[in-house]
Amino acid sequence: xxxxxxxxxxxxxxxxxxxxxxxxxxxxxxxxxxxxxxxxxxxxxxxxxxxxxxxxxxxxxxxxxxxxxxxxxxxxxxxxxxxxxxxxxxxxxxxxxxxxxxxxxxxxxxxxxxxxxxxxxxxxxxxxxxxxxxxxxxxxxxxxxxxxxxxxxxxxxxxxxxxxxxxxxxxxxxxxxxxxxxxxxxxxxxxxxxxxxxxxxxxxxxxxxxxxxxxxxxxxxxxxxxxxxxxxxxxxxxxxxxxxxxxxxxxxxxxxxxxxxxxxxxxxxxxxxxxxxxxxxxxxxxxxxxxxxxxxxxxxxxxxxxxxxxxxxxxxxxxxxxxxxxxxxxxxxxxxxxxxxxx
Numbered sequence: 001x002x003x004x005x006x007x008x009x010x011x012x013x014x015x016x017x018x019x020x021x022x023x024x025x026x027x028x029x030x031x032x033x034x035x036x037x038x039x040x041x042x043x044x045x046x047x048x049x050x051x052x053x054x055x056x057x058x059x060x061x062x063x064x065x066x067x068x069x070x071x072x073x074x075x076x077x078x079x080x081x082x083x084x085x086x087x088x089x090x091x092x093x094x095x096x097x098x099x100x101x102x103x104x105x106x107x108x109x110x111x112x113x114x115x116x117x118x119x120x121x122x123x124x125x126x127x128x129x130x131x132x133x134x135x136x137x138x139x140x141x142x143x144x145x146x147x148x149x150x151x152x153x154x155x156x157x158x159x160x161x162x163x164x165x166x167x168x169x170x171x172x173x174x175x176x177x178x179x180x181x182x183x184x185x186x187x188x189x190x191x192x193x194x195x196x197x198x199x200x201x202x203x204x205x206x207x208x209x210x211x212x213x214x215x216x217x218x219x220x221x222x223x224x225x226x227x228x229x230x231x232x233x234x235x236x237x238x239x240x241x242x243x244x245x246x247x248x249x250x251x252x253x254x255x256x257x258x259x260x261x262x263x264x265x266x267x268x269x270x271x272x273x274x275x276x277x278x279x280x281x282x283x284x285x286x287x288x289x290x291x292x293x294x295x296x297x298x299x300x301x302x303x304x305x306x307x308x309x310x311x312x313x314x315x316x317x318x319x320x321x322x323x324x325x326x327x328x329x330x331x332x333x334x335x336x337x338x339x340x341x342x343x
Contacts, residue, residue: 015343016049016050016051017045017050017051017090017091017339017340017343018050018051018053018088018089018090018091019042019045019050019051019052019053019089019090019091019092019093019339020052020053020054020055020085020086020089020091020092020093021038021042021052021053021054021055021092021093021094022054022055022057022082022086022092022093022094022098022101022102022105023035023038023054023055023056023057023094023095023096023098024056024057024058024096024097024098025056025058025060026039026054026056026068026073027039027068027234027235027236028068028234028235028236029060029061029062030060030215031215031232031233031234031235032187032214032215032216033118033168033258033259033260033261034095034096034116034118035215035235036168036235036260037116037118037139037166037168037169037260038054038093038095038116039068039069039071039235040168040169040170040171040328040332041116041137041166041169041332041335042054042071042093043069043070043071044332044335044336045336045339046070046071047070048336048340052071052072053071053072053073053074053085054071054072054073054074055074055076055082055085056073056074056075056076057076057097057098057101058076059075059076059077060075060076060077062075062077063075063077063078064078065078065080069236083105086105086106086109086111087109089111090111090112090342090343091111091112091113091114091339091342091343092105092106092111092112092113092114093113093114093115093116094113094114094115094116095115095116095117095118096118096124099115099124099127099128100127100130102115103115103127103128103130103132103133106132107132112134112135112342112343113132113133113134113135114133114134114135114136114137114339114342115127115128115133115135115136115137115160116137116139116166117136117137117138117139117143117147118139118257118258119143119255119257120142120143120146120147120257122150125146125147125150125151126150128159128160129151129154129158129159130158133160133161134160134161134162134342135160135161135162135163135164135338135339135342136160136162136163136164137163137164137165137166137335138163138164138165138166139165139166139167139168139257139258139279140165140167140257140258140278140279140282140283141165141282142278142279142282143257143279144163144165147163162338164334164335164338165331166331166332166334166335167258167283167326167328167331168258168260168263169328169331169332170260170263170264170267170323170326170328171328172266172267172323172324172327173267174236174239175238175239175243175264175265175267175268176239176267176268177239177240177243177244177268178244178268179243179244179246179247179268179269179270179316180243180244180245180246180247181208181245181247182208182209182210182228182245182246182247183197183200183204183207183208183209183210183246183247183248183249183250183303184209184210184211184212184242184245184246184248184249184250185197185209185210185211185212185249185250185251185252186212186214186242186249186261187212187213187214187215187216187217187219187261188211188212188213188214188219188220188221189214189216189217189218189219189220190217190218190220191217191253191254191255192214192217192251192252192253192254193250193251193252193253193275193293194211194219194220194221195220196250196252196293196296196299197209197211197220197222197227197250198220198222198224198227199296200250200296200299200300200303201222201224201226201227202222202224203296203300204226204300204303204304205224205225205226206226207226207303208226208228209222209224209226209227209228210227210228210230210242210245210246211227211228211229211230212230212232212233212242213229213230213231213232214232215232230242238264239268243264243265243267243268243270246265246268246270247270247306247312248270248271248272248273248303248306249261249262249265249270249271249272249273250272250273250274250299251272251273251274251275251280252273252274252275252291252293252299253274253275253277253280253293254275254277254293255277255279256274256275256277256279256280256283257277257278257279258279258280258282258283259274259277259279259280259283259284262274262280262283262284262288263283263284263323263326265319266284266287266319266320266322266323266326267320267323268319269316269317269319269320269323270316270319271287271289271306271312271315271316271318271319272284272287272288272289272319273289273290273291273299273302273303274288274289274290274291275290275291275292275293276288276290276292283326284322285322285325286318286322287315287318287319287321287322287323289302289315
């Protein structure tokens, strides 16, 4: 990323904020879209000179605090004093299952709370309806509309004070590579399309497939000669271990609020065949090739069509164009300014 300018107070003195995030797990052990979205949002705050710490609420493999892409991560097993860290914070950030706990602490200590919403499931909005959310961050326009409908039933006192759309930031230069030869699915649980991958691999024995083990859910990892299983991959290694080996990415997900993996693939001009969830339609735009997840015949037909050089070139060109449209610079600038304004 380009160098960022630290926050400067009116008197001309740089003012660094102490920002504490409370989440359940983090990379490199747990690599899911929500966690890498948060990492991508915290990195520019660190670059602007702020002190950022992420405290974990679940036990993992890590015992001692560690640094991930410039962000300090404190494992639960470190047994350090999280409430004291919150008391000293200027801003508290949370997402997913940790929002109720973080919200209670923020209200108790009088600290502004930022909630990053990764899906439109009712708990995501309901957990903010207890009051005290200074800033709600939605990952798409359609999620923002869903939130507005939800909070229309509530009094103003329990709604977030402000909201902002930050599309899951993907720094294209960190993912761009020369595409490989395989058809790939990232996270092979049934909801993400594990059965679709298995069916396609059986129908197309001449085609190489990659089945990337996901961070959650029961994994469907076919034992077939044309399917290679790739173990859980740190987001920092996705370019080398996944996208450099991928020709087409499958996203036959039953639900995606956005679909970060698809946007990562676009950076390399890799076509994405996806189920038309509202999130995927918004993220992939005109670059997406949409086929209903129950139409395996349709997925096979599209894959065979993309094997022809002319069709692939056109799809790849659209993918790269959409990747350029999703440059995260403006979203991240607005995000940093919104956090800095909370003090």
